[in-house]
Each structure stands twice: as structure tokens, then as C-alpha cells.
Amino acid sequence: MARAATTTDAFNAVAEPRRRQILDVLTDGERPVNDLVKALGLAQPQVSKHLRVLREVGLVEVREDGRRRLYRLNGHPLKDIHDWLKGYERSWEERFEALEDVLEDLKGKEQGDEFDDE
Amino acid sequence: MARAATTTDAFNAVAEPRRRQILDVLTDGERPVNDLVKALGLAQPQVSKHLRVLREVGLVEVREDGRRRLYRLNGHPLKDIHDWLKGYERSWEERFEALEDVLEDLKGKEQGDEFDDE
DNA sequence: ACTATACATATCTATATAGGAATATGTCAA
DNA sequence: TTGACATATTCCTATATAGATATGTATAGT
Numbered sequence: 474m475a476r477a478a479t480t481t482d483a484f485n486a487v488a489e490p491r492r493r494q495i496l497d498v499l500t501d502g503e504r505p506v507n508d509l510v511k512a513l514g515l516a517q518p519q520v521s522k523h524l525r526v527l528r529e530v531g532l533v534e535v536r537e538d539g540r541r542r543l544y545r546l547n548g549h550p551l552k553d554i555h556d557w558l559k560g561y562e563r564s565w566e567e568r569f570e571a572l573e574d575v576l577e578d579l580k581g582k583e584q585g586d587e588f589d590d591e
Numbered sequence: 592m593a594r595a596a597t598t599t600d601a602f603n604a605v606a607e608p609r610r611r612q613i614l615d616v617l618t619d620g621e622r623p624v625n626d627l628v629k630a631l632g633l634a635q636p637q638v639s640k641h642l643r644v645l646r647e648v649g650l651v652e653v654r655e656d657g658r659r660r661l662y663r664l665n666g667h668p669l670k671d672i673h674d675w676l677k678g679y680e681r682s683w684e685e686r687f688e689a690l691e692d693v694l695e696d697l698k699g700k701e702q703g704d705e706f707d708d709e
Numbered sequence: 710a711c712t713a714t715a716c717a718t719a720t721c722t723a724t725a726t727a728g729g730a731a732t733a734t735g736t737c738a739a
Numbered sequence: 740t741t742g743a744c745a746t747a748t749t750c751c752t753a754t755a756t757a758g759a760t761a762t763g764t765a766t767a768g769t
Contacts, residue, residue: 474757475724476594477607488606489595489727493675500678506746519728521747540736540745548682555680557611558673560618564666565673592727593754607757624716637758639717658715658766 480529483550487532491515492523496532499546506542598647601668605650609633610641614650617664624660 479485487493491513498504498512506524510517524544527533531550536543597603605611609631616622616630624642628635642662645651649668654661 474759475722476597476726476756478725479594479727484606484611488602491727493602497678500682507744516729517746518730518748522727525747542746546679546682548679551676551679552683554672555676555683558669558676560615561664561666561669562673564618564664565670592729593752594726594756596755597757609757625714634759635716636718636760640757643717660716 479526483530483532483553486526486530487551487554489523489526491519492527492532495520495523495527496546499533499544503536503543503545505538506544509544597644601648601650601671604644604648605669605672607641607644609637610645610650613638613641613645614664617651617662621654621661621663623656624662627662 477485479489487496494513495509498509504512506517506520509524510520513520524533524535528535532547533544534547536545595603597607605614612631613627616627622630624635624638627642628638631638642651642653646653649665651662652665654663
């Protein structure tokens with residue numbers, strides 16, 4: 474199998490830095506493609522393609538305005554990532570590692586047989 | 592160019608669901624590879640490869656214990672993702688879209704010329 | 710010395726990129 | 740209607756997967 478498609482979910486979509494940049498710009502509000510092209514310093518077709526990916530995972534929405542298309546942010550899909558990270562917030566906070574070490578000692582050296590029921 | 596390597600950063604590493612699963616299991620503490628294999632229901636070589644990716648981005652650390660290798664979580668690299676998401680938390684909260692619509696109206700219909708200085 | 714166990718690595722294959730370049734589509738303006 | 744402008748799509752290519760399979764390496768037990 475190959476890697477999951479970038480359009481699979483928000484996780485895959487925002488793994489690409491350019492796409493995060495696009496979302497960052499859209500934080501300030503609706504923008505036409507041309508603004509994004511200028512902001513990213515990338516060629517227009519590439520920006521359009523990134524926008525397609527973002528659209529497919531629902532991270533942006535489009536609105537037509539004459540010959541321009543105004544893109545706007547929709548953060549909802551990002552909630553999945555945020556929710557997943559919830560369980561890890563402790564793991565990068567100060568003193569977490571020290572705490573872990575203490576727990577480790579208390580627990581009594583070794584383990585790792587919790588799944589041996591097969 | 593191709594897609595960025597999975598080992599580029601935490602964003603790319605955790606885009607793969609299996610790797611998130613591995614981290615989830617490690618939340619409960621250090622585990623030997625075999626436990627992860629059983630927990631994921633995946634073949635051992637695949638698990639080892641996922642662990643390699645996680646090791647390369649610093650999301651896990653290893654400790655030798657006889658013929659086993661005990662893997663433990665290191666959440667630090669996840670902070671980058673969390674930090675990036677900080678700027679978006681408002682965007683998925685209740686009533687955000689309604690708020691946006693109001694702001695849009697107040698602002699006066701169209702815009703999109705903030706980058707025309709070229 | 711054997712053999713089983715635990716884990717890593719190498720090899721193969723199909724697939725989906727990201728960017729570049731060219732082109733298509735649609736809209737506005739004179 | 741002709742042309743400039745805004746955006747999307749198509750085609751091309753190099754590359755890195757994820758899983759499957761086979762094999763390598765080290766440690767433990769007898």
C-alpha cells in the first residue's frame with residue numbers, strides 16, 4: 474500500500490506546510506486565490522491544487538465573486554486533530570519527564586505483559 | 592517534487608493512523624514491540640518500521656531490556672502541532688460561523704486587495 | 710551447540726503525491 | 740469580438756511511502 478491520500482483527513486491535509494500557510498492567511502478572512510499566490514510566492518496552479526485538497530477535506534469553502542473565487546477558512550476538521558492531542562498535553566509540559574521517572578520507579582522495574590492473553 | 596518524508600516532522604509522522612495508535616498505546620507507559628504488535632493487530636515488521644519513523648521525529652524513545660526493546664512516548668514534538676492549532680481554536684467553537692457572518696456584513700461586502708503592492 | 714524468541718532491516722510493488730509547464734474555462738472591459 | 744485577467748485542470752516526472760515477505764542479528768533457555 475502507499476501512503477494515505479492527502480485528501481483522506483485533516484491530519485494528512487495539513488501535513489503539507491504550504492497548506493498550513495494557506496490556512497494561516499485565511500485566518501484574517503476571505504481571500505481570492507491571487508492573494509494567496511502572492512502571499513505564498515508559489516505558482517498559481519500549485520496554489521489551486523492545494524486549495525482543492527483543502528476543499529476536499531472541508532478546511533476551506535469557496536464563494537464566487539465575478540471572475541474571482543473567494544476562499545474562506547472552516548476550522549471544524551481541525552477539531553479532530555485537537556481532540557487527539559488532548560490526551561498528550563501533559564506529555565510536553567514542564568517536569569513531565571521527571572514525574573514519569575518517579576512513577577516508573579514506584580511501579581517496580583519491569584513490565585510489558587498486559588497483552589499476553591493470546 | 593514528491594510528498595515530504597514521513598520523518599520530516601511530527602505533522603507528517605502522525606498523519607498515519609497506525610502511528611497515532613502506537614502513541615496512544617504508549618500513553619499508558621513503556622511497552623515492548625510485541626505488545627504493540629498485539630495491540631495493533633499488524634505484522635511485526637510493519638510495527639518496527641512505524642516505530643522507526645516515530646523514533647526519527649523524536650516521538651518515541653527506546654530502552655533495551657534483554658532481547659526486548661521497550662518503547663516510551665515523548666510528546667514534545669507534538670507541541671508544534673498544538674501550537675499551530677492554537678490560532679484556530681476559535682474556528683470550530685459554537686457560534687463561530689454566525690459571528691463570522693456578522694463580521695463579514697459589518698466589514699462591507701467585498702475586499703481582497705491587501706496584497707496588491709506588487 | 711541448538712533452538713526459540715524478539716526485534717530490525719532489506720527487497721518488492723502499487724500508488725499518490727508536489728511542483729513545473731501548458732492549456733482550458735470563464736468573466737470583464739473596450 | 741478581441742484581449743486581458745482569474746482560476747482550474749491536465750500531463751509529466753521523481754520520489755517516498757505502507758504493507759507483504761524474507762532474512763539478519765542478538766539474547767535467552769536448555
